Amino acid sequence: MSNRLVILDTETTGMNQESGPHFQGHRIIEIGCVEVINRKLTGKTFHVYINPEMPIDPEAIAVHGITDEQVKDCPKFAEIAQEFAEFLDGSEMIAHNAPFDVGFMDHEFGMLGSGWKSTEELCKVTDSLKIAKDKFPGQKNNLDALCRRLGIDNSHRELHGALLDAEILADVYLLMTGGQTSLRLSDDEAGGDAGQIRRHADALQGLPLVTLTDEELAEHEAFLNMLDKKAGGSCTWRQELVEAE
Structure with a gap:
């Protein structure tokens, strides 16, 4: 298993999962990924808005807030596909309800013609929703419910957004699988919050133990x-x- 995880979320032009939206011609309009190595966020991300070359359904806009006007001048999937594939390559990709995201991704890669790998040829795919259902059977296991259950603050999440949801999912996944997210930044990330966290940690080292x-x-x-x-x-x-x- 790769120690490099890519936590991924997508937003799309249509939201009707039950009838297979990617087979109705719906497209990806946003991809958000965060990188985790050795169970620590590295600060490296992949984030892009995409011109889907088709209208966005009003029901989808109500969920993610992305309009046709906002993405009309964005790159098409073909223009970002190589960079996206390279970001995924060799990783373990974590997505919540992964078949939904993978279905769209494979649809997009397939539209590019021969010579493009499928998602599962690029990376190992792990469905965090399946993990949540196994861990919390019979309970709601969407991101909002998991944040409440695990004590993760997602009050800044008013609409769905691929990068924000990927960042939240990283916290959820690491907590569900026994990880620690309080010291979230990797050792090789310098300055800012990382430096402040380390200073606080160093200050705690000399404190006396209290019984x-x-x-x-x-x-x-x-x-x-x-x-x-x-x-x-x-x-x-x-x-x-x-x-x-």
Whole structure:
């Protein structure tokens, strides 16, 4: 398995998944990807808006807010296909409801003619929705529901957007699969938030250890019980304690 993950989302001209929109001629209008290596975000992204060469359905505009006017001067898929394929090549691609995204991607690559690989020839495909359904059976497992369950702040997400949703999905996927996202930036990313995070971490190193009383431990356990109940039995802090033991 590749230690390089590409977390991906797409936005499209049509949203009717049940009837297979990519077979009705619908097209991709936005691709957003973030790169994760060794379970850390690197800061490297692939993000592009695309001229779909067809009208965008009003129902789709209501979801992602992207209009015909906004993408009329954007590159066509053929113009970004090589760079996109190179970004995916050799990675493990994570997408939420991956068959939807892969169906569109393969439709786009197929329209370019012979000589283009399918998505699964370029990269390993992992469906994070399937992982969520296995982990939280019988519950809502869209991104908004998973953010609430896992304690991820997505209050800035008013409309769907491919890059924003890919960034949110990166947090969701890493938490669902046991990863840590509080120190999110890779070691080779310098300055800005990365430097500030490291300074805070360094400052914590010299602090004395404090032993909790039995009463304080009981209060902490009660607090975890409350979080566990609200999270539907998936309190992240409790899971990490269990794994550590």
